Amino acid sequence: MRKLAIAFTLLAGPALATGLEIEIEGEGANGTITIDLLEDVAPNHVEQITALAAEGAYDGVVFHRVIDGFMAQTGDVQFGKLGGDMRQAGRGGSDKPDLAAEFSDEAFERGVVGMARAQDPDSANSQFFIMFEPGPFLNGQYTVVGKVTDGMDVVDAIKRGEGPNGAVIGQPDVMKTVTVTE
Template identity: 50%
Template structure:
């Protein structure tokens, strides 16, 4: 099995720079981001962690196939209980693999890369994949800091609009691989329109 992950060969030299201030856009939680929060429950994800609820605005205009996949899997309960198996300080938290190994995914076909003009900044949600561009499936990551080297290389499907402090509290992994022993898990991941 192939590991679906961010390819660090091109980003490893940038990891120390990832803790720099945001290059573009407002930080999640700022007034600008708060006013831009999604009012469309069908395109909003409620991601419940043990620390609290993270609200993610989906970007169907940017990545329609990926957004549809995220919503389909969330509606199936696929993500519930899955770990954040790879978490790198100053970079990102990766989850969405039920096996917790980085090699798993859903039974659905892999997705094509959906490239956009958006940038990987703090709070952006992207899809993990193998070295093959069209291999994203269920695994995703949330950025702790900007990573311009990822722009145009991975699909961006969402943006955290509330609860980034809970993402920041996800247990970190060790070493450059960021593999986490006894990782934090997703409690529930739902499309907001389905939450009663």
């Protein structure tokens, strides 16, 4: 019986990785990016992100904070919807609870996706950011949830913020649709 269980495990192989496909449009970026989510590194954060994406919560959410040479931030499902009052964008979350930090040894390299949070390490909720360049000062301070596997040229084209702390002025680029992939 034990040999049969081992053989079955080998044949079944590892579970398929979860990811996101994000269609972006705007004055800067137009195209699709693909993200591999690291459920083995940050299982609770990945579960929350995929639940929000499956509900359609991220559809129509803008990139509200974009700092050249650093990162592009999005995911404020409460205040960051295109067509809404953008003055509060970046200050909201979702109707789901904040998450305890899942810090890891994963480095913040170009294309890495991390969870945005307030000063409290256990305050990440729905917002995330994509790195334009390495940010080693973030290592061990923020939760890594994924990596861009395709479409980094689209990420590079996201409209940069020119306001305080990287706030996007005028019409920001938007995540038109966010789809969970297997």
